[in-house]
Amino acid sequence: MIRRLMALLALVVALTACQLDVTVDVVVDPDGTGQIAVTIVADQEILDQIPTLADDLVLDDVIEAGWSIDGPRAPDDGAGGLFLQMTHPFRSQGEATNLLQSLGPPFAQMEVGRGLNGDVTTNQLRGRLVLVDGFNAFADADLVAAIGSQPFAAQIAAAGATPAENMSVTVRASLPGVLESDTTNVEPNQDGILEWAVPLDGTALQWQAETTQQPGEGQRWARPLSIAALVALIGWVGFMGLFIIYVAFARFRRARAYKHRHLGHH
Incomplete structure (x- = not known):
């Protein structure tokens, strides 16, 4: 599904040494439901080298898994390249956790939590953002097992691309309630959105945030x-x-x- 799609796009970036930007948005509503959106933007250079990329992306499995698709198409800013966005609603923290886990590297041990502390509702985000072993981390395990090695390993090495230089991954979150600064490791921007830039050089970053909702908050x-x-x-x-x-x-x-x-x- 999305993990294999990400693996394919990462392989394209590795072979072409072009730029790929991925943004994951997690929006939790006051009642605990919400939506996850995965936005992928590839630069024009990728399309110059692989003009059929948009037609080559097979999204049937993604759609069958309940994701809504916008694209692939040209970005709205007119800069050229390829835009693809996939969104999926969730009805519980367990469903949200499963959706995040399905994304694969660099998203590890991802969890969306929600609970009660007396009559106060607590919303929590936890996870580990890390990409181990460069582009190899994106490889389809079944394909590697079938051929006995990383596909296109020689071509990737010749291209000289690395995830840290040719990719960016950003995770953003919007949570209801009051932000708990002691258990949140980023500051919200002017729109109240939490944002983490995921390291792609092998180092790990903790994904951590917490908010509290008073009784009836968001349900006036x-x-x-x-x-x-x-x-x-x-x-x-x-x-x-x-x-x-x-x-x-x-x-x-x-x-x-x-x-x-x-x-x-x-």
Whole structure:
């Protein structure tokens, strides 16, 4: 799926010594659902060397796995090259974790967590961002096992490309609530987005962030709605109580009238 797509694009970069930029956005909504987006931008030089690259990308498995696709197409900035974005919603922290884990290198031990501490909701991001063994880390394990070695190893060495020089990988996150600075290792930008530049030279970077949500935060619409529902319920119960009293009183009057008529005949 996406892991194999990344491996293919990394191989193209390794052989052509061109530039590939990857951005992964994790957006968590106040209710714990959200979306993950993977955006890939390749420079025009790649298309100059491989004009059929857009047509060669097979995305059927990605679509079948539930990802929505935008592209491949030209980037909006008009700079030329190739733009591809894949997005997938998630309904729980477990699903979000599985989606991130499916991306493969350099994303390792990725986890999106959510829990309660008393009546406060905690959102957590944890993971290890590291690319070990250069472009070899992207290799399809099944292919390597089948041919007994890294494919195109000689050509990659001749091209002289390295992930650190010819690729960039960025992870961004948007979390609800108040950021906990003691357990977050980056500062948010002016839009409140957390951003990590992933090292591609073999060093590791910890992916770590935490926010806390007070009760009802992000759900302010729910309080007036619940109050309205409560008022409606009280009104309904009151109406039903009066209606029951009215019915009982009416039956009592009818019974009493019937009894008087019955006694009058005698």
